[in-house]
Amino acid sequence: MRYIIAITFALSMMAPSLSAAPVSGEAVYKQRCAACHDSGNARIPPRDELKKLSVTHILRSLDFGEMNNIATKLRQEEREAVAAYLGVPGGNGLPAARAYCADRTVKLASRGKTEWNGWSPALTNTRYQPNDAAGLPLGQVSRLKLKWAYGFDGDIIAFSQPTVLGGHLFVGSASGLVQALSVESGCVKWVFQATGPVRSALLAVPLGDKHALLFGDSVGWFYSLEAETGRLLWKKRxxxxxxxxxxxxxxxxxxxxxxxxxxxxxxxxxxxxxxxxxxxxxxxxxxxxxxxxxxxxxxxxxxxxxxxxxxxxxxxxxxxxxxxxxxxxxxxxxxxxxxxxxxxxxxxxxxxxxxxxxxxxxxxxxxxxxxxxxxxxxxxxxxxxxxxxxxSSVILEKLDNGRDVLLAGQKSGMVYALDPDRKGEILWQVRVGQGGTNGGVQWGMASDGQQLYAATSDVTRSLAPNADALDPRPQAVDPKTGGGLTALRIATGQKVWFAPPIVCGPAAKRGCSPAQSQAVSAIPGLIFSGSLDGHLRAYSAEEGKVLWDFDTVRDYQTVNGVRATGGSLNGPGAVVAGGMLFVNSGYARLGSIPGNVLLAFSVDGK
Ligand code: HEC
CATH class of the missing domain: 2.40.10.480 (Thrombin, subunit H)
Structure with a gap:
C-alpha cells in the first residue's frame, strides 16, 4: 500500500515538469484545498464563499495571508492558477480614485473629546462611552438612520472594530487593508496594506507632535503607523x-x-x-x-x-x-x-x-x-x-464602597467577580448561558458602573441534512437557539433583567442565528448588542427593552463604490462617538452570514 502511494505521489510530483501544459487551477483546488474547503467544517469558508473573493485577495491570502502555511507547498504558478480558478478577476483592493477625500489631511487633537480609541474608551475595558463623548441622548436612539456605508473590496468578512478620533475613523479589514476615513462622509484619507488580515481594534497614542497607530494582524505581525499619514514606523513579530x-x-x-x-x-x-x-x-x-x-x-x-x-x-x-x-x-x-x-x-x-x-x-x-x-x-x-x-477582556470597576472589582465573562457561560486585592478571589459568580465552544460569553461585556451587561452566544449548529444540494455546508447554525442579554448588579451579581433572544423568522436566510456573541457596548441609558442574524439592537439599560433595531443583512450603496452586503454581527462590537454609531457587519465564521461592510449611523442620517 505504502509503496503504491509513494509511486503515485512521485508521478504526480513529476507530472508538471514533464508536460508543458498549463497548471489546472481546478486540479490544484481538488488536491490542495478541497479537503478543507469542501469539508463543511464550520470554521472554514466553503468554496462558494471563496468564489466571491477577488483573484488578488486569494493570491494575497496564499502568498502572505491566512493560507500562507498551506501555500508553502505550492509553486507560484499553482497559486496563480488556483486563485484564477476560484476568484473574481481583478481586485487589487486599493480604493478607486473617487473614493478619496478632496482634503486628505489627518489632524488629531492630543486628547479629543469624541473618541473611541482601541478596545474601550476607558483603559479599564468597561466599553462604556460617557455622554459628552457619545453625543447620543437616550431619547434620540430610535431616530438612528444609516448615514453612510463603506465596502471592503473583495472581502467576505468584516470584523475589525473602528477607532474614532474626532473627525477621523481608522479601521482594519480581512484583506489586510487598513484605512483612515472621514467620519463625516466615509471618504478615504489614506490606506496601508498589512501583511495579514487586521481584526484587532487600532490604538492611537501621541508620539512626538504626531500619533502612532498600533495594531496586530492575523498572521502575527504588529505594526506602528504614523496615524497622520499611514506611513509605517516599525513592524515586529x-x-x-x-x-x-x-x-x-x-x-x-x-x-x-x-x-x-x-x-x-x-x-x-x-x-x-x-x-x-x-x-x-x-x-x-x-x-x-x-x-x-x-x-x-x-x-x-x-x-x-x-x-x-x-x-x-x-x-x-x-x-x-x-x-x-x-x-x-x-x-x-x-x-x-x-x-x-x-x-x-x-x-x-x-x-x-x-x-x-x-x-x-x-x-x-x-x-x-x-x-x-x-x-x-x-x-x-x-x-x-x-x-x-x-x-473577552476583564473589566475593572469601582464599587460604591470604594473597593475595586474585576468582572470576567467566560465561554462557559459564567460571569465572575474577582477581588483584585485578594489574588482574584471569587466574590460572586453567575451563569448567563449554557456555554460552549463558541460561548457562553464570547467577545465582551460592558459596564456602566452600576450594572454589567453580558450577552449570551450559546450558538449551536443543527445537524439536520442540508436540503440545498448546491450549498456545500452540510450543517449550519441553529436558527432557534442562543442569544439573550443579561444585566447584573455589579456589587452583588444579582440579575436585574434578562432580555430574551429574538429568534429568526421562518423566512430567515440559512446561517441565521439569534446568538449574541458580539462584544456589547454601552452609553448612558443604552446598551448595544448585535446578533449572528445581523441585527444590531439598542436596549434600555433600565429594563432591557429594545428601543432600536436595525437589520444589517442587505445590499448597500457604498460611498467608495464597492458592492457590499451585511452579514452576521460578531467579534468586536459597535462604537459610539460624537453622535454617531459605527459597526462592521459580516463576520462569516461558524456557518454564519458573510458580509463586507462598515456602517455609520446618525440621528436622522444627518
Ligand atoms: C488544512 C485546511 C485548509 C486547506 C488545505 C486550505 N484552507 Fe483555506 N482556509 C482554511 C481555514 C481554517 C480558513 C479560515 C481561517 C480563519 O479562521 O480566518 C481558510 C480561509 C481561506 C481563505 C479566506 C482567507 C482570507 O484571506 O479572507 C481563502 C482565500 C482560502 N482559505 C483559500 C484556500 C486555497 C486557495 C487553498 C488551497 C490552495 C486552501 N485555502 C487550502 C483551511 C484550509
Whole structure:
C-alpha cells in the first residue's frame, strides 16, 4: 500500500515538469484545498464563499495571508492558477480614485473629546462611552438612520472594530487593508496594506507632535503607523511561532505597548499530520518609540516537549482580548484560553495579573482547570476539555464602597467577580448561558458602573441534512437557539433583567442565528448588542427593552463604490462617538452570514 502511494505521489510530483501544459487551477483546488474547503467544517469558508473573493485577495491570502502555511507547498504558478480558478478577476483592493477625500489631511487633537480609541474608551475595558463623548441622548436612539456605508473590496468578512478620533475613523479589514476615513462622509484619507488580515481594534497614542497607530494582524505581525499619514514606523513579530495570531487590541501606557498573543494552532489539527502543539500564549511589552522589547511573559511557563507520536505539549493558553489597565496596583490583567494539548497547565482559562514594569505574574485565577481541547477533538470526540476559553477582556470597576472589582465573562457561560486585592478571589459568580465552544460569553461585556451587561452566544449548529444540494455546508447554525442579554448588579451579581433572544423568522436566510456573541457596548441609558442574524439592537439599560433595531443583512450603496452586503454581527462590537454609531457587519465564521461592510449611523442620517 505504502509503496503504491509513494509511486503515485512521485508521478504526480513529476507530472508538471514533464508536460508543458498549463497548471489546472481546478486540479490544484481538488488536491490542495478541497479537503478543507469542501469539508463543511464550520470554521472554514466553503468554496462558494471563496468564489466571491477577488483573484488578488486569494493570491494575497496564499502568498502572505491566512493560507500562507498551506501555500508553502505550492509553486507560484499553482497559486496563480488556483486563485484564477476560484476568484473574481481583478481586485487589487486599493480604493478607486473617487473614493478619496478632496482634503486628505489627518489632524488629531492630543486628547479629543469624541473618541473611541482601541478596545474601550476607558483603559479599564468597561466599553462604556460617557455622554459628552457619545453625543447620543437616550431619547434620540430610535431616530438612528444609516448615514453612510463603506465596502471592503473583495472581502467576505468584516470584523475589525473602528477607532474614532474626532473627525477621523481608522479601521482594519480581512484583506489586510487598513484605512483612515472621514467620519463625516466615509471618504478615504489614506490606506496601508498589512501583511495579514487586521481584526484587532487600532490604538492611537501621541508620539512626538504626531500619533502612532498600533495594531496586530492575523498572521502575527504588529505594526506602528504614523496615524497622520499611514506611513509605517516599525513592524515586529512579538512571537516567532508560525501560527501566531494577534486579535486582541493592544494597551499602551507610559511609552510601552502591551500586546496580547493568541494563535490558531488549535485549528491546525484539522490536518491529521500536524504535530500538535507547541504554541504558548503570552503578553509582549514593546517600546512604542522603536518596537524594541521590554519584557515578554508566557501564560505557560515551560516549553512544549514531545509527548508521543506527533504529539507535543503543554500548549495553548492564547490571549485573545485586550489587556486591562490598573494603574493603582501597577498591573495589567489578561484572560487566557484553553490548552491545545496535554498536559493541562495552571494558567489556562484564567485571569492573570501581570506587573506593568516587569511582566512578572502577580497572581492568577483559573476558573476551568484541565481544559485540553483542539479542533481534531470535535471530530474524534476524545478531548477532556470543554473548550472554555476566555475570549473577552476583564473589566475593572469601582464599587460604591470604594473597593475595586474585576468582572470576567467566560465561554462557559459564567460571569465572575474577582477581588483584585485578594489574588482574584471569587466574590460572586453567575451563569448567563449554557456555554460552549463558541460561548457562553464570547467577545465582551460592558459596564456602566452600576450594572454589567453580558450577552449570551450559546450558538449551536443543527445537524439536520442540508436540503440545498448546491450549498456545500452540510450543517449550519441553529436558527432557534442562543442569544439573550443579561444585566447584573455589579456589587452583588444579582440579575436585574434578562432580555430574551429574538429568534429568526421562518423566512430567515440559512446561517441565521439569534446568538449574541458580539462584544456589547454601552452609553448612558443604552446598551448595544448585535446578533449572528445581523441585527444590531439598542436596549434600555433600565429594563432591557429594545428601543432600536436595525437589520444589517442587505445590499448597500457604498460611498467608495464597492458592492457590499451585511452579514452576521460578531467579534468586536459597535462604537459610539460624537453622535454617531459605527459597526462592521459580516463576520462569516461558524456557518454564519458573510458580509463586507462598515456602517455609520446618525440621528436622522444627518
Ligand atoms: C488544512 C485546511 C485548509 C486547506 C488545505 C486550505 N484552507 Fe483555506 N482556509 C482554511 C481555514 C481554517 C480558513 C479560515 C481561517 C480563519 O479562521 O480566518 C481558510 C480561509 C481561506 C481563505 C479566506 C482567507 C482570507 O484571506 O479572507 C481563502 C482565500 C482560502 N482559505 C483559500 C484556500 C486555497 C486557495 C487553498 C488551497 C490552495 C486552501 N485555502 C487550502 C483551511 C484550509
Amino acid at each position: 512579538p512571537e516567532q511561532h508560525e501560527a501566531t495570531r494577534l486579535t486582541g487590541a493592544a494597551l499602551a501606557y507610559q511609552g510601552t505597548v502591551f500586546i496580547p498573543v493568541a494563535s490558531w494552532e488549535e485549528s491546525r489539527t484539522t490536518n491529521a499530520d500536524y504535530p500538535c502543539c507547541t504554541f504558548r500564549g503570552s503578553v509582549v511589552a514593546l517600546r512604542i518609540k522603536d518596537g524594541s522589547q521590554v519584557w515578554k511573559t508566557f501564560a505557560i511557563t515551560e516549553k512544549a516537549k514531545q509527548t508521543g507520536q506527533n504529539q507535543w505539549g503543554p500548549s495553548g493558553a492564547g490571549i485573545w482580548s485586550a489587556p486591562t489597565l490598573d494603574t493603582k496596583r501597577g498591573v495589567l490583567y489578561v484572560t487566557t484560553g484553553d490548552n491545545y494539548s496535554a498536559p493541562a497547565t495552571p494558567m489556562s482559562d484564567a485571569v492573570l495579573a501581570l506587573e506593568l514594569a516587569t511582566g512578572r505574574i502577580a497572581w492568577s485565577r483559573q476558573t476551568t482547570p484541565g481544559d485540553v481541547w483542539n479542533s481534531s477533538c470535535s471530530a474524534k470526540g476524545d478531548c477532556p476539555g470543554p473548550d472554555y476559553d476566555y475570549g
